[in-house]
Amino acid sequence: MAIEIEKPGVGLSKVAVSETHGEDSPYFAGWKAYDENPYNESSNPSGVIQMGLAENQVSFDLLEKYLEEHSEASSWGKGAPGFRENALFQDYHGLKSFRQAMANFMEQIRGGRAKFDPDRIVLTAGATAANELLTFILADPGDALLVPTPYYPGFDRDLRWRTGVKIVPIHCDSSNNFQVTPEAMEAAYRCAESMNLKVRGILITNPSNPLGATIQRSVLEQILDFAVNKNIHLVSDEIYSGSTFSSSEFISIAEILETRGYRDSERVHIVYSLSKDLGLPGFRVGTIYSYNDKVVTTARRMSSFTLISSQTQHLLACMLSNREFSENYIKTNRERLTKRYDMIIKGLKNAGIECLKGNAGLFCWMNLSPLLEEPSRESELELWKIILNEVRLNISPGSSCHCSEPGWFRVCFANMSEQTLDIALERIHKFMERRRRN
Amino acid sequence: MRLIVPLQSVVQGRGGLIFGSLIPCALFYFLQLYLKRHRSHNPQSSPPSPTLSSPKLAELTRTSSRSNLFSRGSNGQVRISTRAISIAKPNDSPYYIGLEKASEDPFDRFGNPDGVIQLGLSENRLCFDLIEKWILENLKDSMMGSDDGDLNINGIATYQPFDGTLELKLAMAGFMSHIMGGAVSFEPSQMVLTAGATPAIETLCFCLADQGNAFLVPTPYYPGFDRDVKFRTGVELIPVHCRSTDNFTLSITALDQAFNQTRKHGTKIRGILLSNPANPVGNLLSREMLHAILDFAREKNIHIISDEIFAGSIYGDEEFVSMAEVLDSEGFDKDRVHIVYGLSKDLSLPGFRVGVIYSFNENVLAAARKLTRFSSVSAPTQRILVSMLSDTRFIEEYIKTTKRRVRNMYDLFVAGLKKLNIRCADSSAGLYCWADMSKLISSYSEKGELELWDKLLNVGKINVTPGSACHCIEPGWFRCCFTTIVEEDIPVVMERIQKAVKSTTNLSNSS
Numbered sequence: 001m002a003i004e005i006e007k008p009g010v011g012l013s014k015v016a017v018s019e020t021h022g023e024d025s026p027y028f029a030g031w032k033a034y035d036e037n038p039y040n041e042s043s044n045p046s047g048v049i050q051m052g053l054a055e056n057q058v059s060f061d062l063l064e065k066y067l068e069e070h071s072e073a074s075s076w077g078k079g080a081p082g083f084r085e086n087a088l089f090q091d092y093h094g095l096k097s098f099r100q101a102m103a104n105f106m107e108q109i110r111g112g113r114a115k116f117d118p119d120r121i122v123l124t125a126g127a128t129a130a131n132e133l134l135t136f137i138l139a140d141p142g143d144a145l146l147v148p149t150p151y152y153p154g155f156d157r158d159l160r161w162r163t164g165v166k167i168v169p170i171h172c173d174s175s176n177n178f179q180v181t182p183e184a185m186e187a188a189y190r191c192a193e194s195m196n197l198k199v200r201g202i203l204i205t206n207p208s209n210p211l212g213a214t215i216q217r218s219v220l221e222q223i224l225d226f227a228v229n230k231n232i233h234l235v236s237d238e239i240y241s242g243s244t245f246s247s248s249e250f251i252s253i254a255e256i257l258e259t260r261g262y263r264d265s266e267r268v269h270i271v272y273s274l275s276k277d278l279g280l281p282g283f284r285v286g287t288i289y290s291y292n293d294k295v296v297t298t299a300r301r302m303s304s305f306t307l308i309s310s311q312t313q314h315l316l317a318c319m320l321s322n323r324e325f326s327e328n329y330i331k332t333n334r335e336r337l338t339k340r341y342d343m344i345i346k347g348l349k350n351a352g353i354e355c356l357k358g359n360a361g362l363f364c365w366m367n368l369s370p371l372l373e374e375p376s377r378e379s380e381l382e383l384w385k386i387i388l389n390e391v392r393l394n395i396s397p398g399s400s401c402h403c404s405e406p407g408w409f410r411v412c413f414a415n416m417s418e419q420t421l422d423i424a425l426e427r428i429h430k431f432m433e434r435r436r437r438n
Numbered sequence: 439m440r441l442i443v444p445l446q447s448v449v450q451g452r453g454g455l456i457f458g459s460l461i462p463c464a465l466f467y468f469l470q471l472y473l474k475r476h477r478s479h480n481p482q483s484s485p486p487s488p489t490l491s492s493p494k495l496a497e498l499t500r501t502s503s504r505s506n507l508f509s510r511g512s513n514g515q516v517r518i519s520t521r522a523i524s525i526a527k528p529n530d531s532p533y534y535i536g537l538e539k540a541s542e543d544p545f546d547r548f549g550n551p552d553g554v555i556q557l558g559l560s561e562n563r564l565c566f567d568l569i570e571k572w573i574l575e576n577l578k579d580s581m582m583g584s585d586d587g588d589l590n591i592n593g594i595a596t597y598q599p600f601d602g603t604l605e606l607k608l609a610m611a612g613f614m615s616h617i618m619g620g621a622v623s624f625e626p627s628q629m630v631l632t633a634g635a636t637p638a639i640e641t642l643c644f645c646l647a648d649q650g651n652a653f654l655v656p657t658p659y660y661p662g663f664d665r666d667v668k669f670r671t672g673v674e675l676i677p678v679h680c681r682s683t684d685n686f687t688l689s690i691t692a693l694d695q696a697f698n699q700t701r702k703h704g705t706k707i708r709g710i711l712l713s714n715p716a717n718p719v720g721n722l723l724s725r726e727m728l729h730a731i732l733d734f735a736r737e738k739n740i741h742i743i744s745d746e747i748f749a750g751s752i753y754g755d756e757e758f759v760s761m762a763e764v765l766d767s768e769g770f771d772k773d774r775v776h777i778v779y780g781l782s783k784d785l786s787l788p789g790f791r792v793g794v795i796y797s798f799n800e801n802v803l804a805a806a807r808k809l810t811r812f813s814s815v816s817a818p819t820q821r822i823l824v825s826m827l828s829d830t831r832f833i834e835e836y837i838k839t840t841k842r843r844v845r846n847m848y849d850l851f852v853a854g855l856k857k858l859n860i861r862c863a864d865s866s867a868g869l870y871c872w873a874d875m876s877k878l879i880s881s882y883s884e885k886g887e888l889e890l891w892d893k894l895l896n897v898g899k900i901n902v903t904p905g906s907a908c909h910c911i912e913p914g915w916f917r918c919c920f921t922t923i924v925e926e927d928i929p930v931v932m933e934r935i936q937k938a939v940k941s942t943t944n945l946s947n948s949s
Contacts, residue, residue: 010739010774011708016645016805023808055596064591074818075577083573084566089789090634090782091541125633125791129812136670137522141649162644162670162809200517231516267516281597282817284633294518298526302669305637309816310789 020161026384027052027153027400034394041419049424052394054209054362055415056243056279058336059329063279066325073318082314089310092303094123098313101320102287106272108326109242114254120289122299123313127239127273127286129306131158131203134269134288137298138233139165139200144192145235146170146202148180150365150401150408152209159203168192168199171404174367177356178211179219180204185226201233201267202226207240207250207360210401210410212341214250214360224256228264235269242277242330244360245338257291265291274316276362277333283312337362337414340421344413347425351432362414366395369407371435380406391431393424525669532891533558533661533907540901547927555923555931558901560717560869562751562786562921564843568836569786569826576825594817600810602631606820609827610794614779616830617750617837622763624796630806631820633791635747635780637813639666639711642776642795645805646741647673647708653743654678654696654710656688658872658908658915660717660745667711676700676707679911682874685864686719688712690730697738709741709774710734715748715758718908718917719872720865722756728764732775741774750784750837753845754866765798772798781823783869784840790819844869844921847928851920854932858939869921873902876914878939887913890938898938900931 022028030052039047067074076083089095099118106116124130139145141164147155148170159167170188172178185202192199204223206215215223227234236253244250257265270289275281285308290296320326344364345355356365372379377399384397387409398408413421518526529535536558545553602610607626615623632638647653649672655663657677667675678696680686693710700707710731714723723731735742744761752758765772777796782788792815797803827833852862852871863872879886884906891904894916905915923931 010741010799012801012805013645013648013651013708015648016801021808053597057592057596060591060595063595067591071578076573083570084563087566087569087787087789088561088563090791125813125816126811132812137518140519140521143519158812162812164649200519233516280595282594284814284816292516292518294522294526298518298522301525304665305633305640305670306813307633307791309633309791309819311819311822312816315818 015162018161020157022153022157025153025400026381026397030384030388030394030396033388037392039392039420039423041417045423046392048388048392048394049420049427050394050415051412051424052396052410053415054276054412055281056276056333056337056362057415057417058340059279059333062325062329062332063319066319066322070318070322073315076314086310086314089313090307092123092300092307094121094308095310095313095317097321098308098317099123101317102272105320105326106241106289108330109277110250110252110255111247114252114258116254116289120291120296122288122290122296122303123308124286124288124303125284125306125308126281127237127271127275128154128158129303130271130273130286130288131155131235131237132161132163133299133302133306134235134271134295135159135163135165136302137295138235138269139163140198141165142197143200144168144195144197146185146188146192146199148172148184148204148208150178150210150398150403152205153396153400155203165200166197168195168197169402170202173405174356174408177213178208178365179216180223182222182226185223189230199230199232201235203235203237205237205239206253207238207244209240209361210363210396210398211356211365212358212361212363212410213356213365214244217251217256220251220253220256224253224260224264224268227267231267233267233269235271237271239271239273239276240361241272242333243337243362245334245341246359247334249359254289262291267292269295278329283316284308285312285316340413340418343418343421344411344425347422348428351425351429352436353428353432356408363410363412366409366411367407368409369405372407375406377406383407384409387431391427393427521670531661531907532888532904536891536895536901536903539895543899545899545927552899554895555900555927555934557870557918557920557922557931558903559922560783560917560919561788562783562840562844562869563923564847564921565786565836565840568832568839572826572829572832576829577822594821598814598817598820600814601807602629602810602815603817603820603824605824606631606815606827609824612830613827613833614749614794614796616833617784618758618760618763622760622766624762628796628798628803630795630797630803630810631815632793632795632810633813633815634788635745635778635782635793636662636666638778638780638793638795639663639743639745640669640671641806641809641813642743642778642802643667643671643673644809645802646743646776647671649673651706651708652676652700654693654700654707656680656712656716658686658718658905658910659711660713661903661907663711673708674705675711676705677909677911682863682912682915685721686716686872687721688723688727688731690734693731693734707738707740709743711743711745712761713745713747714761715746715752715867717748717868718870718903718905719863720868720870721863722752722758722866725759725764728759728761732761732764732768735774736771739774741776743776743778745778747778747780747783748868749779751840751844751869752867753841753848756866758867762796774799776802785826785836790823791815792819792823847920847923847925850925850928851918851931854928855918855935858932858935860935863915870917870919873916873918874914875916876912879914882913884913887915890914891916893938893941894935897941898934900934900938 034048034050037047039049099121102121103116103118144166147167149172168188170184189199268291273286288299354367358364380397380399387393396410540554540556543553545555607629611624611626652674655675657679667673676696678692680688697707761775761777780793795806855873860873860875879890887904887906894900903917
C-alpha cells in the first residue's frame with residue numbers, strides 16, 4: 001500500500017508570520033481584557049474602564065449639531081446632482097475642496113502662524129497609513145529612523161512592519177521632563193552607526209504621545225538643526241495639534257520653517273489626521289504635508305493603496321470649510337479637554353499621584369514609580385497587571401512606550417463621560433488608600 | 439563654516455578685500471567641482487532600472503550611502519529611498535498618459551464636443567440613475583443610523599474594526615452571492631474589507647510572498663497590477679503569454695513552462711494571479727480550467743489569487759463560475775485560494791473605496807486583518823453601503839438593469855467596430871471589448887501599435903488602452919471600454935477611429 005506523504009502546507013510570507021505587528025504586547029493585551037469585560041454604567045458597573053485608548057469623545061454633540069443643520073454635507077444636494085461625480089472620483093490628488101478645507105483647518109489650529117498650501121497635502125486613510133507611507137519613501141529596508149522615547153507603541157508596527165525599516169530610540173528621561181537633547185540625538189545616531197544602520201530621518205510627535213506635552217521652540221530648533229547637520233529627514237507627527245489646552249503653547253515645525261524663510265524645508269514632512277482633534281477615527285482621514293516636491297509626487301502615487309472615501313471627503317469638505325463651525329469647534333474642544341485634564345490631575349493628586357506637567361493631548365503621563373517594588377520593567381508590569389485586574393482600569397505601561405524609566409503610565413481621559421472618569425478616579429483613590437494601609 | 443574664520447585674517451591683511459573674497463570663492467568653486475564629480479556616481483542622478491529585483495536593491499543601497507558621505511554638510515539634496523526614486527519618475531505608460539489626457543480635455547457632447555472620449559477607464563456609468571433614485575429615497579434613514587431617526591455619530595465616528603464592521607461583511611457576503619447567481623455562499627468571518635481592490639491585491643502579496651519572489655500572471659493583464667503587486671512589496675510578476683488563436687485563454691502548458699523557466703533562474707514562484715472575468719479580454723475561465731489551475735497550484739504548492747472584481751458585469755450567455763464555487767465542490771485544500779472583490783465595477787462606486795479579500799486560510803486572514811489598519815473602509819461609507827446592499831429589491835433590479843444596458847452597449851459598440859473591419863475577441867463580461875486593430879498598424883510591432891495609439895489619442899481624440907500596456911505578446915490589440923459613453927456617442931467614436939486610422943496611412947505613405 002502506498003504511503004501518503006504529507007505535503008507541507010502552502011507557505012506564507014515573512015511579513016505575515018512576523019511578530020512586528022506587536023499585538024502581543026501589554027499595550028494591546030489590556031484592550032483584550034477590556035473587550036472581555038467592558039465597563040458599562042448600568043449593565044456592568046464593575047467592568048474594566050478603558051483608559052488605554054486615546055480617543056476624543058468630548059465634542060460629539062458639536063459634530064452632530066452641524067450635520068443635523070447641514071444636510072448637504074451628508075447628501076449630494078437636491079436631486080443628488082453631485083453624487084455621480086463623487087462616486088466616480090478616485091483621483092489620488094484628492095478632492096480640491098477637501099484639501100483646501102484641511103489646509104485652512106491646519107492654519108486655524110496654529111492660530112494663523114503658519115500657512116499651508118493645499119497642493120502639498122497628500123491624503124491617506126488615517127495617520128497610521130501616512131506614517132507608514134512616509135517611511136516607505138524616506139528609507140530603504142534595513143535603514144533606521146530615530147524616534148524619541150517614550151513613543152506611541154503603534155510606531156513599532158506602523159514604521160517597521162512592512163517597510164523593513166528599524167527604529168533606533170533617542171532616550172529621554174524625567175530629569176528634564178523627557179525633553180529631547182542634542183546629546184541624546186547624537187548618542188542615538190552613534191548607536192545606529194555602531195550597528196551599521198543608515199539613519200534616514202528623525203520622527204517626532206508634537207504634541208507628544210504619551211507625554212501629553214508640546215515640544216518647546218528651542219528644542220524644535222535643535223532637532224531641525226540636527227536633521228540639517230546629518231542631512232536626514234524630519235517627520236513631525238502633529239496629530240494632537242488641535243488638542244492643546246491653550247492655542248499659543250503649541251509651536252508647529254511649520255512655524256520654525258517660516259521664521260527660517262523655508263530654508264532646509266525640503267527635508268521636513270508633517271503628518272496630520274482628524275482622528276484625535278475631530279474625534280473621527282472611524283472616518284479614516286490622514287494627511288502628509290511635505291515641503292519636498294518629490295516626496296509629494298511619490299506619496300500621492302503611493303496613496304492609491306490608502307485613499308479616503310470620496311463620500312467622506314465631500315462630507316468633511318463641507319464641514320471644515322464652514323468657518324463658523326471650525327472656529328467654534330476648535331475653541332470649545334480645547335476648553336472641554338482642559339476641563340477634563342484639570343479634573344484628572346486634581347483627582348490623581350488627591351490620591352497622592354503626580355503627573356508630568358502636560359498641556360495637550362487626550363491623556364496624562366502618570367508617575368507611579370514610588371509604588372514599584374524595584375525600579376524595573378518587570379515590577380512595572382506587575383503593577384500594571386494589578387491595576388488591570390484589581391482596580392479594573394486599562395492604562396498603558398511606560399515600557400510598552402519604550403520609556404527608559406520604569407513606573408510611568410499613560411492614562412487617557414477623553415474617551416469616556418465625566419461620570420465614568422469620576423468612577424475611575426474613585427477606584428484609583430481607593431487603591432492608593434489600600435496600598436498606604438498595607 | 440570653518441573655512442571662513444582663518445580667511446578673515448587674509449581679508450584684514452594686505453591685498454585685503456580682493457583676496458578675502460576671491461579665495462573663499464575659488465575654494466567654494468573647487469569644492470563644488472569636487473562634489474559634482476563624485477555626485478555623478480550617485481544613483482540618484484542616474485535612475486535605476488524600473489524592475490528592481492532584490493540583489494540589485496542591495497547594491498544600489500551601498501553606493502548611495504557612499505555618496506551620502508560626500509554630500510554631508512554641503513547643501514546636498516536629502517535622499518529618498520530607492521523604492522521612491524523609481525516611483526517618482528514621470529510615468530511613461532500609455533495607460534496613464536491616456537487617462538491624464540482624457541481627464542484634462544474631457545469630451546462633452548454639448549460643452550466640449552472636440553474633447554477626448556474616454557474609452558480607457560473601465561467604469562460603468564450606465565446605471566447611476568438607479569443609484570441616485572435610491573439615494574434620494576433612502577439617504578436620510580441610512581445615514582441617521584438609529585431607530586429614532588436622530589443622527590448617532592458615535593456609531594460611526596469612533597474606532598471601528600479595521601477589517602470592516604460585521605454588518606457590512608454580512609451585507610457584502612449577501613451581495614457577492616447574489617451577483618454570482620446564488621451558486622455559492624460567502625462566510626463573513628472569512629472576509630477582510632479594504633479601501634478598494636487595489637490594497638486588497640497588495641495586502642495579499644505582502645502576506646503570500648517575500649521580496650524577490652514572484653507571481654505568475656496570464657497576459658494580457660490589467661496595467662494596474664504592475665503597481666499593485668510590485669510598487670512596495672518587491673514581488674515580481676512573471677507573464678504567462680496567452681494568444682489570440684486560443685482567444686487568449688490560459689493554458690496549463692504555458693503556466694508550467696513559465697514556472698519551470700522562472701525556477702531555473704532562481705526566483706521562487708509563490709502563486710498565480712488570475713483575473714476572472716479577465717481584464718482586458720473579458721473572457722471567463724471555464725469550470726474545467728479552474729479545476730486544472732487548482733490542480734497545478736496543488737502540484738507546485740503555490741497560492742492562487744482570483745481577482746473577481748467584474749463578476750457582476752456579465753453580459754454574455756456564458757456562466758460565470760467563481761473559484762469559491764469550485765472549492766465548494768472540492769471540499770479540501772482550500773488554504774491556497776484567495777479571492778479579491780470590490781464595488782468599483784459592479785456597483786460603480788470606485789470613489790467610495792470598498793474592496794474585499796476572501797480567503798479560506800486562517801493564517802492569511804489573521805495577517806490580512808492586521809494589515810487593514812493601513813487601508814480601512816471609511817465608517818460613513820460602510821453605513822450607507824450596509825443600507826444599500828441589504829436592500830435586496832433594489833439590488834435585484836440594479837443587477838438586472840445593468841446587465842441589459844451593458845449588453846446593449848456591447849452589441850452596438852462591437853457592431854460599430856465590425857463595420858470598420860475591426861473584430862473583437864470573444865467575451866462575455868467586463869465593461870470593455872478587446873479589439874484587434876493589427877491590420878491597421880504600419881508595422882506589426884509594439885512600435886507600430888503605439889503609433890496607432892498615439893494617432894487615436896491625438897488625432898482621433900479617443901483614449902483606448904494599447905495591448906502593450908497590458909503586456910500582450912501580440913501587437914495591435916486595444917481595450918475599449920464602452921460603459922463610459924452613451925449610445926449616441928458610439929457613431930462619433932467610430933468616425934474618430936476612421937479619422938485616426940486614415941491619418942496613420944497617410945504618414946506611412948509619405949515616409
